[in-house]
Amino acid sequence: MKRNWEALQQTNEERERIWRKTRSFAGDVWSRFRKKPTAIAGFLIIVLLVLFSVLGPLFTGKSYSEQDLNAANIAPRIKVFETPDGNGWLYITQSMKLLRVSAEGEFGEQLSKLREDSERQMLIFDYEGSELGLYYGKKPYLVVNPDTLVIAKSRRIRNRDYLLGTDSLGRDILTRLMYGSRVSLVVAFVAVIVNLLIGILYGGISGYLGGNVDEFMMRIVDIISTIPLTLYVILIMVLLGSGLGSIIVALGSVYWVGMARVVRGQVLSLKQQEFVLAARTIGSSTSTILFRHLIPNAMGAILVTATMLIPSAIFMEAFLGFLGIGLKPPLASLGTMCNDATENLRSCPYQLFIPAFVIVLIMFAFNFVGDGLRDALDPKLRK
């Protein structure tokens, strides 16, 4: 008889063996995280922003604080007039001076002023021996030949020296943007780390001990969270004076409330689970239970909350900067740059749009990452 269904020999070792490759929790999360395009895009943007803000200033060769009033309010694209001899270009500054500009868009030296011809509403400059007029009778100002009154040929070129233009004090916006996003990221990360520390400890202890201790600790949280956040932060800033340190203190001392609530909720539900009871019957200490069992298992929710906290901390910093109680000048932050830009919003809108765009970019990136993390950490979505 043919035996179709014969049992195979199986050793104990084979039966107990796990065939799948070992995968840690972090590896598991990462493999799900990277399947989400928006999350990866957000992650890349954050990495690029960090590189931009940390390494960027090395390449611009400019400082964020150095002022050059002759170069104030120069746009990323500038209008230039051809020199009489035709081998260069001239740019009219806000303070009615003429700067040489090379064909590539690099600024050269300033032309020396000879006199003012108020009758014809013209400033006369010296250009390699010949006279050159700057007509200021009507905006936009023009470069004219004072003898023939012929307007010099003009065109728009890209500003090579100041890729994103300059602000009203003649500081390079690109460099300030780098320092500004550096401040924003530092504020965000430090605020979040402070929040994590306070929130995890506070929420963890409150949730684990439970009972009256929990009741008391949570009422404190309630009281803190009823005070309007903005008002509170502004009060702290006024009290401590403006500066990076006090922004971090202000944000760190306020935002932990949400984190504490999340951690407490997680701990409350986790501590009833059997592995925590097991740890108690084993005789593990409270700190072991809290830091080896409860917190690692609550880490998913904690991470998501923390990532979502970053954009709101950045936004709060920008908002404070915009109100003028953020960093002390000449330090730059995205908020203070927006604030500076409001003075001449009509003539130089790029000064507002550029930092605002970066704020939007950061917010989007962190929200995407937070979203992706939440999906990746939710075991119910495991495929």
Place this chain on the structure above:
Amino acid sequence: MEEGKKAGALLDVRGLRKYFELSGGQRVHAVERVSFSLESGRTLGIVGESGCGKSTLARTIIRIYEPTEGQIYFQGQEITKLSQRSLQPLRKDVQMIFQDPYASLNARMTVRDIIAEPLFAHKMVKSREEAAGLVYPMLEKVGLSREHLNRYAHEFSGGQRQRIGIARALILKPALVICDEPISALDVSIQAQIVNLLKDFQEESGCAYLFIAHDLSMVRYVSDEVGVMYLGQLVEIGEAEEIYEKPLHPYTKGLLESIPIADPKRAREKEKSSIEGDIPSPIHPPSGCRFHTRCPFRKAVCEEEQPPLKKLGNAHFCACHLYD
């Protein structure tokens, strides 16, 4: 069961009560005046329907729950009122095996760390290397191998996980192991494997088991003595063979008759007298004998008076008015 108490018992529980306070002044009468004692090297099986307080009893004895009333003596020392701090050294000798092998292991820890946790908690070892020296033989004893050491708990099957839980409970060589339905969540084929593992360990180390289960045939196989619980009370306790062969309490009889019999011929012969109705609410337990609402032999006295646990034969105790 006053007279039945043996001197020098490993675990001695006297009149243990556990109530849970609910909002509105109500309370759940989870465990009501339970007394028994357990000697070293023996196994006491506790059986009963779901919700009869078996697990609460186990958790109260191991002091996860605070007892409401009564005394628990472990190795002659009263532990009922000891603070968690002073309980700490005793925890080394009392370990627990949990029902759900998926919930009782921390998913963020490797097998090595899970099994070594008791060693570190009681400062038996100083380094991870030292711990590994003890963890590995234990792992082998429960049928797992060295290559499993660095795996996470979620990668194992239910039976493997339960064996990891057992390895964790046994690594300290405890004198008493409380098994809270250790096999209920497992396949039948795996159940025998786990129970045999527990028996082997008992032979080797002489530890005692408090074995809680609702599978009556498995309890018969592992236990020396069996206690039957109904609605928080111990209604009958005695030698395992005696309980199974000559059950006295109507509830025990009903329970035993509900065991399915594999042989259809014998099954047909068996008289049908399973217990009717549902278990009453432990918030408002019935007056008198708690079983009287479902008892086929109830008398007038059953509704009024609570029957005490009486000795009816050699180490066989039963709480029922039928034997007054």
